[in-house]
Amino acid sequence: MTGYPFSDIEKKWQAYWEKNKTFRAKEDPKVPREKRKYILDMFPYPSAAGLHVGHPEGYIATDIYCRYLRMNGFNVLHPMGFDSFGLPAENYAIKTGTHPRVSTEQNIARFTSQIKSLGFSYDWDRLISTCEPEYYRWTQWIFLKMWEKGLAYEAEVPINWCPSCLTGLANEEVKDGLCDRCGTPVTRRNLRQWIMKITAYAERLLADLDKLQWSESLKLMQRNWIGRSEGANVRFAIAAGDGEIEVYTTRPDTLFGATYMVLAPEHPLVARITTSAQKTAVQDYISAAAMKSDLERTELAKEKTGVFTGAYAINPMNGNKIPVWISDYILISYGTGAIMAVPGHDERDFEFAKKFDLPIVQVVSRDGSTYPLKAAEPMDGIAVNSGEFNGLATAEFKKKIVEWLQKKEIGRSAVNYKLRDWIFSRQRYWGEPIPLIHCPKDGTVAVPYDQLPLRLPEVAGYKPTGTGESPLAAMTDWVNTTCPKCGGPAKRETNTMPQWAGSCWYYMRYLDPHNDAVFSSREKLDYWMPVDLYVGGAEHAVLHLLYSRFWHKFLYDIDAVNSDEPFMRLINQGMILGEGGVKMSKSLGNVINPDDIIRSFGADTMRVYEMFMGPLEVSKPWSTRGIAGVKRFLEKVWRTAELPLNNDEPSETLLRLLHKTIKKVSHDTGKLEFNTAIAQMMIFMNEVSGLSSLPRKLWQPFILLLAPYAPHLAEELWEETGGTPSVGVQAWPRWDEALTVEELVEVVFQINGKIRAKESLPSGLGEAETKEKALGNARMKELLDGKEIHKVIVVPGKLVNVVASL
Ligand SMILES: [Zn+2]
Ligand SMILES: [Zn+2]
Numbered sequence: 001m002t003g004y005p006f007s008d009i010e011k012k013w014q015a016y017w018e019k020n021k022t023f024r025a026k027e028d029p030k031v032p033r034e035k036r037k038y039i040l041d042m043f044p045y046p047s048a049a050g051l052h053v054g055h056p057e058g059y060i061a062t063d064i065y066c067r068y069l070r071m072n073g074f075n076v077l078h079p080m081g082f083d084s085f086g087l088p089a090e091n092y093a094i095k096t097g098t099h100p101r102v103s104t105e106q107n108i109a110r111f112t113s114q115i116k117s118l119g120f121s122y123d124w125d126r127l128i129s130t131c132e133p134e135y136y137r138w139t140q141w142i143f144l145k146m147w148e149k150g151l152a153y154e155a156e157v158p159i160n161w162c163p164s165c166l167t168g169l170a171n172e173e174v175k176d177g178l179c180d181r182c183g184t185p186v187t188r189r190n191l192r193q194w195i196m197k198i199t200a201y202a203e204r205l206l207a208d209l210d211k212l213q214w215s216e217s218l219k220l221m222q223r224n225w226i227g228r229s230e231g232a233n234v235r236f237a238i239a240a241g242d243g244e245i246e247v248y249t250t251r252p253d254t255l256f257g258a259t260y261m262v263l264a265p266e267h268p269l270v271a272r273i274t275t276s277a278q279k280t281a282v283q284d285y286i287s288a289a290a291m292k293s294d295l296e297r298t299e300l301a302k303e304k305t306g307v308f309t310g311a312y313a314i315n316p317m318n319g320n321k322i323p324v325w326i327s328d329y330i331l332i333s334y335g336t337g338a339i340m341a342v343p344g345h346d347e348r349d350f351e352f353a354k355k356f357d358l359p360i361v362q363v364v365s366r367d368g369s370t371y372p373l374k375a376a377e378p379m380d381g382i383a384v385n386s387g388e389f390n391g392l393a394t395a396e397f398k399k400k401i402v403e404w405l406q407k408k409e410i411g412r413s414a415v416n417y418k419l420r421d422w423i424f425s426r427q428r429y430w431g432e433p434i435p436l437i438h439c440p441k442d443g444t445v446a447v448p449y450d451q452l453p454l455r456l457p458e459v460a461g462y463k464p465t466g467t468g469e470s471p472l473a474a475m476t477d478w479v480n481t482t483c484p485k486c487g488g489p490a491k492r493e494t495n496t497m498p499q500w501a502g503s504c505w506y507y508m509r510y511l512d513p514h515n516d517a518v519f520s521s522r523e524k525l526d527y528w529m530p531v532d533l534y535v536g537g538a539e540h541a542v543l544h545l546l547y548s549r550f551w552h553k554f555l556y557d558i559d560a561v562n563s564d565e566p567f568m569r570l571i572n573q574g575m576i577l578g579e580g581g582v583k584m585s586k587s588l589g590n591v592i593n594p595d596d597i598i599r600s601f602g603a604d605t606m607r608v609y610e611m612f613m614g615p616l617e618v619s620k621p622w623s624t625r626g627i628a629g630v631k632r633f634l635e636k637v638w639r640t641a642e643l644p645l646n647n648d649e650p651s652e653t654l655l656r657l658l659h660k661t662i663k664k665v666s667h668d669t670g671k672l673e674f675n676t677a678i679a680q681m682m683i684f685m686n687e688v689s690g691l692s693s694l695p696r697k698l699w700q701p702f703i704l705l706l707a708p709y710a711p712h713l714a715e716e717l718w719e720e721t722g723g724t725p726s727v728g729v730q731a732w733p734r735w736d737e738a739l740t741v742e743e744l745v746e747v748v749f750q751i752n753g754k755i756r757a758k759e760s761l762p763s764g765l766g767e768a769e770t771k772e773k774a775l776g777n778a779r780m781k782e783l784l785d786g787k788e789i790h791k792v793i794v795v796p797g798k799l800v801n802v803v804a805s806l
Contacts, residue, residue, distance in 0.1 A: 004638040006602030010712040014119055022726045023070075023078070023121040027527045031075040038528045039066050040507055040567070042536025042544070043081045045499075046107035047088055051114040052584070053592045053610070053622065058535040058573040060607045061616050061672060063120045065533070067708035068669045070121075071732040077528050078121060079510035081128035082108050085136075086499040087165060087181050090430035093462040100430040100462070104131060114594060118603045119711050121728065126510045130502030135509060136432045137453035138519035139501050144435055144446050146554055151197045152424065154444065158266065158332070159423050160293060161189035166464035167427045168193060170498060171420055172225075172543045177293050186293045191468045194425040194434060194495060198550045202226055202417045204564075205549055213569040215617070221541040227418025232402050234411035236261060236340065238273060239312035239321050245269060248335035248416050251342065252405065253397035255317045256386040257363035258340035259353070261324045262306065264332040265289040273324060275310025282307050282326060289328035297328040304329055304352045315340075316410050317387065327352065333420050343376065350376035361385055364394065422547065424498060429462045429471045431496030439483035439490040448484050456496075470494045503544050504551040507531055507566060522562070530563040538572035545570075571672065574619040576610070581621040592622055604710035605631045611674035611709065633682055634710060636689050641717050643694045650695040657687055658698055659739035665705045666732070674709070681705060696721065701733035749774045750801040756783055767794045774800035 017023065039062050044055055066078045089100035089107075096103075108129060115122075128135055146152045160169040164184035168191055173180040198205075206226045209219045231250035236258075238244060245261060263270055265286040274282045285307045289297065306327030315322050329348060330339055343353035343360040350373075353360050362373050368382040368391065380394035389397055405411030425434065435447035435454040447454050457478040459471050472494040473479060483490035511524040545567075552566040577583060578590035585591065597606045609630040614620040650658065661684045668677035684702060688694070700721055707714035707727045718727035742762035747770060749757040757779040761770065771794050774780055784804060791803040 004602075004635045006604060006634075006712070007599075009716045010117075010119065010598075010603050013712045013715045014116060016715070016725060017119075017121070017728075018116075018124070020726070021123075021125070022728060023123055024125060025075065025077040025079075025123045027524060028075055035073060036075045036077075036528065037066075037069050037533070038077045038531045039069070040078075040510075040531045040534045041080065042534070042540065043083050043503070043506060044111060045083045045086060045088070046104060046111045048092060048103065048107055050107075050110050051594050053594050053597070054537075054576050054584075056115075056118055056594060056606070057576055057610050057616075058537075059115070059118070059120055060610050061571075061573060061674065062533070062535050063118075064607075064611065064669065064674060064708040065672060067121055067711060067728055068732070070728060071704065071707065071730060073731075077510070078123060079126040079128075080115065080120070080122040080124070081126075081506060081510065082111065082130065083499070083503050083506070084108065084129045084131040085431045085497075085502055087167075087428065087430070090428055090462055091165070091182075093430070099458075101131070117598055118594070118607065121711070126513050128506060128509050128513050130506060131430075133453040133455050134514075134516070136502065138509065139432050139497065139505070140435045140447075140452050140454060141449065141519060142505060142551060142555065143432075143497065143501070144449065144452075145558060145560075146196065146551075147436070147446065149554075149558075151200060151554060153195055153197065154192065155195055156190055156192045157195070157423075158188045158190050158290070159193060160186045161191070162186055165428075166466045168423055168425065170423045170500075170543075172422075172546070173498075174293065177296055185296075188290055188293060189468070190290075191427075193423055194493075196422040196424045196550075198422045198547070199417060199419055201550050201553055202228070202419050204553060205419075205546065208549075208553075208565055211565055212567070214567075215570070215572065218538060218541050218545075218570065218572060221538075222546060225419060225542040225546065229416050231414055231416065232405060232411050233336065233414040234316065234340065234405060236313040236316060236322075238269075238324075239314055243269065243272065245313055245324070245338050246336045247338050247340045248414055249340060250416075251345065251398075252401045252411070253383065253386075253389075253392075253394050254342040254345050254363050255315070255340070255401065256383075256389075257342040257344045257361045258315050258317075258322060259320075259343060259359040259361055260322050260341045261313050262327045262330050262339050262341055262352070263309070263324065264330040264337040265326050265328055266332040267326070267330075267337045269338075270309065270326055273309055273311035278308060278310035282309060285326060285328075292328060297331065304348065304355055306352065306356065308356075316405075316408075323358070325352075325356070334418065335416055344373055345376055345378050347376045347378060422550075424501075425495035426498050427464055427468055427470045428496055429456075429459060429464075431498065432456070432501055433472070434493040434495055434497060436493040437481060437483060437490045438493065439486060439488065441488055442483055442485045442490075444493075445483055445485050445490070451484075454492075470496055472496070500544060500547050504548045505555070507534075507548075508561070519560075526562050529561060530565060531567045532569060534567040534570045535573060536570075572617060574614075574617050576613070577619055577621040579622050579624065584622075597627070601627055601631050602634070602712075604713045605634055607711075608634065608678060608709050612678045614675055616672055616674065633685065634713060636685050637706065637710075637713065637717070640685065640689045640691075640694065641699075641720060643691060645696050645699065645721060646693045647697075648695050650698045654687065654695070654698055656739050657684060658701060659735040662701060662705065662733050662735035663737075663740045666735070669708065678709065681709075703727065704730055704733050745797050747773070747797065748799045749777055749780050750799060751780070751783055752803060752806070753801060756780060761797075763797060765796060767796055770794050770796050770800060774802065 041059050041062050066076045069076050084104050089104045092103050093100045160174050162179040162184055164182050174186050229250050232252040233248050235244045235246050306325045309324050311324045312321045313324050341349040343349040344362045345364050363385050364381040365384045366381050370384050383389050383392045383397050402413045433454045437445045439445050457475050479492050481492050508520045511528050512520040555561045556564040609627045661680050664680040665677045703714050703717045714727045744760040745763045747761050748755050757777050771792050787804040789804045793801040
């Protein structure tokens with residue numbers, strides 16, 4: 001008996017697949033639409049750390065599914081690439097002086113060899129990398145199209161600023177007030193920015209979620225991020241002089257209870273309305289607020305702060321003069337940057353009113369009576385202290401008051417979104433140059449399409465200047481150019497695109513990776529798109545998955561793609577935790593390196609183990625014992641394959657087991673329930689491994705079932721049984737339904753030795769289950785009602801006798 005030589009087998013078949021391009025996808029027009037599948041993995045960022053065990057989990061799942069689909073006659077597109085622009089390569093360049101391109105290429109080479117060592121059936125001819133000029137030419141092309149339509153605009157706005165990375169960040173890149181890349185607390189800074197008008201698509205991004213087969217939790221994350229609310233915009237006149245303050249409220253029914261107003265410190269009215277007596281206090285407050293992030297100002301703020309401007313506004317409902325304050329818990333970026341404060345029915349306003357001794361008026365009541373408020377009561381109820389509207393229920397009041405405001409021309413119904421426009425420029429080097437030119441005569445002018453790609457120039461240093469300019473600004477030869485419109489001297493835009501730009505559309509470049517006329521031919525888009533199944537981490541819920549839907553919808557609107565959603569079905573794989581169920585991390589020293597696992601156990605064992613750990617979507621802990629168990633299973637397969645083959649008919653029992661196994665593995669693999677499919681293959685092996693010789697009719701179908709899971713081992717065994725490679729292109733075995741049906745036996749049910757009922761039960765039912773069936777039988781239940789059962793005698797497959805007192 002020889003050991004299971006996984007290392008030799010795996011190298012042999014990986015070389016075979018590569019040489020023969022076994023898994024190349026072709027656009028065969030004869031394959032009908034329903035037999036084409038586009039199965040996509042979230043492509044990795046090629047970090048210096050290499051692949052970790054979390055990466056392959058999703059890749060293994062899609063690979064098994066793709067192999068299963070191909071064996072079932074589907075034409076499958078399954079590509080891989082690299083999301084290769086981004087901060088880590090640049091930070092590494094600053095530290096070591098290595099050009100980001102060099103370190104990125106090294107990392108890509110390492111990732112590629114690691115990915116190949118797991119035997120994935122990618123079509124490697126379609127490999128893409130977002131930092132290649134042939135690729136980012138089209139990222140720039142899409143950007144220009146969006147700019148032409150007014151979806152990319154320039155503005156000086158306060159943005160999230162990472163003082164360590166020295167760059168601006170999108171809201172989506174700030175986690176709990178910290179930079180998503182380096183963990184430094186984010187501050188605010190006013191900077192000239194390129195901004196993408198994602199808010200123009202808010203309604204469609206929200207509504208079209210209903211079309212998608214995504215998990216409800218993921219859809220909810222996007223819904224909450226978009227944060228649609230319905231309410232009214234209302235204008236309050238300023239008491240002294242002219243002007244008015246517009247507010248957005250979701251509770252226009254509480255207008256009578258507005259006892260003061262609050263503006264964001266950045267609100268443009270602040271300077272105009274502040275009285276001279278309050279000027280110093282207001283200015284000091286504004287300077288302090290500018291240093292804080294949105295999160296520090298809102299969720300993290302323990303105590304409300306604020307300053308009175310000295311000005312008053314008029315409550316349009318009751319004519320009351322109400323004071324106007326500023327406070328940093330109001331964000332300029334949400335609604336109108338100003339609120340009417342209703343302390344009786346809003347917790348934040350209540351807190352603020354208590355602290356600054358501002359009046360609190362009840363305008364909503366639980367039962368229509370008035371009572372002193374001990375805390376804010378933000379619930380719906382009956383209107384009180386609301387003049388002619390008293391007695392109205394909240395929903396009705398809302399409708400009536402909006403009509404009233406519209407008639408008086410002081411307000412209108414309004415929809416608001418929490419979603420902000422996307423801060424799109426980065427003051428960094430390693431990203432796509434924004435293909436725009438600033439001309440003193442013509443303003444902003446696009447780099448002509450036939451001059452794309454606008455290549456990223458070589459720079460001497462990568463260190464960001466910290467002045468809000470990217471290192472490109474120092475490249476005067478590159479920056480100084482001529483205006484494409486007037487031919488006069490002009491300057492290039494020096495900001496670069498964010499990491500997320502390249503991944504917004506990469507799934508379409510795979511379809512046509514070498515096309516230099518369009519980003520992807522319409523013919524190929526029509527053949528494959530949209531993506532049938534997308535698998536990746538949930539951490540991209542409001543970043544990549546929102547941004548790419550936005551770009552895709554835009555491309556649909558300009559008739560460049562055939563679908564208005566890119567990813568029809570999406571699955572987030574669960575996290576792989578360290579042994580003991582804690583997160584894997586360098587500091588805990590519990591990080592598992594896939595290279596080590598492949599070296600000691602083999603790629604097939606790692607593939608089967610990661611899928612056997614549990615359902616794909618749940619998080620699960622790594623177990624050294626578990627992987628050893630899976631290795632023993634594959635060793636058993638290897639040893640069993642050494643038994644002599646025969647051409648005999650298998651026994652009825654084994655034939656039934658085979659067909660049950662084919663049925664279960666087919667069903668479960670099709671539903672991505674890989675762990676239970678593997679368990680069934682283990683049951684099969686336990687029976688078959690004890691034989692003295694192997695019926696070919698039993699063994700060959702089993703090898704086919706194993707092929708998507710342990711493809712190297714299956715190729716080797718397939719060849720041994722006389723099959724021609726590749727096992728990956730063989731037809732999936734079919735089961736005979738008749739052989740999967742349980743055999744039934746008649747079991748008699750007795751009471752005190754007398755036959756009272758009969759039932760057909762599956763053969764092989766155990767003692768406990770047979771007893772349960774007898775006691776659950778309707779006739780038996782009726783006869784035993786009110787009787788005391790002393791004893792139940794069970795002879796499985798034959799009879800059950802209940803001894804009871806009569
Ligand atoms: Zn940072
Ligand atoms: Zn010009």
